[in-house]
Amino acid sequence: MSNIRTGEPQTERLTRRIFSALALGALALGAFVSVASATAVYADTATSTASTTTALALSKVGIIPSTESIHAGQSADVYFTEASGQADLAVTGSCTVNGVDVASTFQNLTDGLYKVVYTVGSSDPEVAAGQVPLNCTLGDSSGTVTASAWNDGNTLAIDTNNDGTISNTSSSNATSTATSTDSGSSGSTQNNSGSDPVITAVGLVPSTGTTTAGRSMDVYFTAANNESDIVIGGSCTVNGVDVASTFQNLTDGLYKVVYTVGSSDPEVAAGDLPVNCVLANTIGTTAVTAFTDHNSTAIDVNNDGTITTSGSSGSGSNGNTSTTTGSMSGDVSGGSTDAPLSLDSITQVSSTATAGGGFAGGWAWDFHLTVPNAETKLSLKFGDWLNSDGTHTIPVAGNMRISSVQASSADPVTLTAADSYSAPLTLVGDEDPNTPGRQVEVKVEVQVPSTAANGTYSTSYGVQSQQP
Numbered sequence: 001m002s003n004i005r006t007g008e009p010q011t012e013r014l015t016r017r018i019f020s021a022l023a024l025g026a027l028a029l030g031a032f033v034s035v036a037s038a039t040a041v042y043a044d045t046a047t048s049t050a051s052t053t054t055a056l057a058l059s060k061v062g063i064i065p066s067t068e069s070i071h072a073g074q075s076a077d078v079y080f081t082e083a084s085g086q087a088d089l090a091v092t093g094s095c096t097v098n099g100v101d102v103a104s105t106f107q108n109l110t111d112g113l114y115k116v117v118y119t120v121g122s123s124d125p126e127v128a129a130g131q132v133p134l135n136c137t138l139g140d141s142s143g144t145v146t147a148s149a150w151n152d153g154n155t156l157a158i159d160t161n162n163d164g165t166i167s168n169t170s171s172s173n174a175t176s177t178a179t180s181t182d183s184g185s186s187g188s189t190q191n192n193s194g195s196d197p198v199i200t201a202v203g204l205v206p207s208t209g210t211t212t213a214g215r216s217m218d219v220y221f222t223a224a225n226n227e228s229d230i231v232i233g234g235s236c237t238v239n240g241v242d243v244a245s246t247f248q249n250l251t252d253g254l255y256k257v258v259y260t261v262g263s264s265d266p267e268v269a270a271g272d273l274p275v276n277c278v279l280a281n282t283i284g285t286t287a288v289t290a291f292t293d294h295n296s297t298a299i300d301v302n303n304d305g306t307i308t309t310s311g312s313s314g315s316g317s318n319g320n321t322s323t324t325t326g327s328m329s330g331d332v333s334g335g336s337t338d339a340p341l342s343l344d345s346i347t348q349v350s351s352t353a354t355a356g357g358g359f360a361g362g363w364a365w366d367f368h369l370t371v372p373n374a375e376t377k378l379s380l381k382f383g384d385w386l387n388s389d390g391t392h393t394i395p396v397a398g399n400m401r402i403s404s405v406q407a408s409s410a411d412p413v414t415l416t417a418a419d420s421y422s423a424p425l426t427l428v429g430d431e432d433p434n435t436p437g438r439q440v441e442v443k444v445e446v447q448v449p450s451t452a453a454n455g456t457y458s459t460s461y462g463v464q465s466q467q468p
Contacts, residue, residue, distance in 0.1 A: 056138070056145040059083040062152035062205050063132065064222065067294045071162035075119045077222075077254070078102070079205075080138065080147055085112035092144050093137030093388075098124055098158060102136075109250045114138065120158060126166045127158040137388070146388060148458065153208030153296070196284035198224035200292075204273065207295035212303040216260040219243075219275060221288060226253035233280025234287075239265055239273055239299060255279070261299055267307045268299040305340070339437030341375070341465050344368045349443075356450030359401065363446040367463070370437040375465035377424035378404070378440065384418045385446070385457040392453040399447050406431065406440045421464050 060081035070076055078097060082089060087108070095103040097118035105117040116136065127133070130150075137146045157166055201222040211217055219238055223230055228251065236244040238259035246258040257277065268274070273295070277288045298307055349364040371378060380402050385394035401412040402422060406429035415422045431439035 056086060056089070056140070056143055057083040058138075058145055058147055060152065060205055060218075061134070061147045061150050062203075062207070063150065063154050063156055064201055064203050064220065065293070066152060066154035066156055066203060066207055068155075069129075069157040069159040069166075070120055071159050072120045072122045072124070075117050076132075076156065078116045078118060078134070078136075079220075080114040080136070081205075081218075082112035082114070082138075082145075086140060087112055088140050089114060089138045090140070091137070092139035093146070095136035095138075097134055097136075098127060098132055100124060107252070109254070113250065113256075115252075115254075120160060122160065124158065124160050126160050128166050129155040129157040132156055132158060135390075146456070146458070152205055194283065197227060197230050197279050197281050197286040199279065199286060199288055200224050202275065202288055202291045203293040204291055204295040204297055206297055207293055208297060210298045210300045211261055212299075213261050213263045213265070213301045216258050217297065219257045219259060219277075221255040221257075221277075221279065223253040223255065227281065228253065229281050230255060230279050231281075232278065233285040234278030236277035238275050238277075239268060241265060243277075261301060263301065265299065265301055267301050267309055269307050269309055270296040270298040273297060273299065338373050339370050339435075341372060341463065342370045342437075343463055344370055353446065353448040355448045355452045355454075357448065359445045359447045362448055365444045367442040367444055369440045369442060369463065370435070371427060371440050371465045373438055375467050376427045376438075377466040377468060378407075378427055378442070379421035379424045379464045379466075380415075380442065380444070381419060381421045381462040381464075382415065383460040385459045387453060387455045387457050389453075389455060392455065394446075394448060394452050394457060396459075399449065401445050402442055403445075404440055404442045405429065406438070412443075412445070421462065424466070 058080050060079070062079050064077045064079070076097075080089075089108065089112075091103045091106045095101065095106065095116060097116065098120075100118060100121065102116040102118050105115075107115045109115055130153075132150075132154075134150065135146065135148050137144050139145065159166060161167075199221050201220070203220045203222075205218045205220065217238075221230075228249070230249070232244045232247050236242065236247065236257060238257065239261075241259060241262065243257040243259050246256075248256045250256055271294070273291070275288060275291060279286050279288060300307055345368045347366040347368070349366060351363065353363045354361040367380070369378070382396050382400055384396050387393065396415050396418040398414065398416070400415040402415070402425065403410065403412040404425050404427070406427050407425040408428045409426070413423050413425060425442070427438060427440060429440075431441060
């Protein structure tokens with residue numbers, strides 16, 4: 001998102017986002033960066049700045065439970081992870097889930113992890129799977145960041161009256177006050193209730209897409225009755241890797257381990273990641289052997305786009321036919337040096353715009369892309385810009401343009417409609433011929449009409465490359 005101001009421009013902030021697959025998702029472009037997501041992508045976010053202040057960014061925004069539906073009286077926990085581990089964030093503006101004010105439930109857990117609790121009220125809107133509205137502004141002395149979209153791929157629905165149908169999928173502007181009186185997540189902690197630990201939910205973040213060597217995933221365990229004294233009681237592995245040393249008690253019955261994919265770890269098909277963790281309290285132990293969130297995360301260790309799983313070393317027989325399975329692999333040299341389309345980073349050039357100042361007084365970003373060599377037609381699309389007040393907009397048509405030094409013409413291409421791909425840039429150059437694929441920098445410029453309201457705006461983007 002970006003700001004419109006009439007005073008002195010703020011210190012320029014540069015934000016870098018690293019992606020590894022087709023770039024299509026929601027992104028709040030600006031000095032204060034909101035959630036970025038992309039199809040089948042887990043995004044690690046790093047930030048740098050021209051001064052000593054680091055722009056805030058949320059690398060993960062998720063909800064538990066993340067599937068099926070909840071109804072009146074039931075609760076869902078919303079988690080925010082600040083990308084650089086900032087540990088002093090607070091709610092600095094509106095914070096709503098499904099139009100309900102949840103600011104009073106905000107908790108600072110640990111290591112840049114924050115939580116709010118949404119309890120479904122008897123008159124709350126019903127919401128289709130994956131469409132629960134979210135708008136929560138967090139911040140500290142360095143700035144603010146607004147979470148307005150999920151990046152966990154959740155499919156949670158709200159079925160207020162629990163009749164098995166979603167009768168109203170429109171969002172409500174009405175705001176009510178959230179309370180923490182539900183039995184599932186009351187905000188209090190307790191010791192064990194005289195029995196072995198009971199784990200009610202096991203979730204994975206990210207819950208979709210593909211994770212490669214060097215990247216990490218968080219496994220969350222939710223204990224019944226907010227039990228607060230659970231520890232590791234034996235072996236604790238994810239994908240066969242010992243993660244016991246990463247165990248954390250995040251309070252309120254929430255626990256976490258971190259699995260980092262190693263270069264020699266097994267590759268795993270979507271949704272098949274093995275977990276085996278023995279948890280204990282003073283009474284006994286419980287073995288967690290499966291996820292409950294129906295996640296579809298895959299492990300592609302070498303990031304080659306294929307999942308090579310281990311085959312069986314034995315054989316089976318049905319009485320007439322015997323079978324044996326296995327896997328084979330091999331290396332190729334001297335082949336193609338191409339690469340898939342990816343958005344490698346976004347650098348903000350201008351973060352504060354002056355209404356009526358034209359493109360020279362507007363916002364600007366540099367999109368750094370890898371484009372397949374044969375796909376020389378490159379287009380971008382954007383949604384109309386939406387003010388954080390949820391009302392005022394800046395239309396894309398006539399107010400946005402793109403250009404590239406690697407294009408056949410230096411003349412900018414002006415976008416003529418929202419959510420429609422632009423006329424293509426014809427690519428002829430390559431910033432780095434020694435890197436697989438074509439390395440391209442696209443300049444994105446926005447002018448702000450003189451009638452625009454002051455405030456912070458955000459939009460969504462899409463990138464498309466095609467063969468001539």
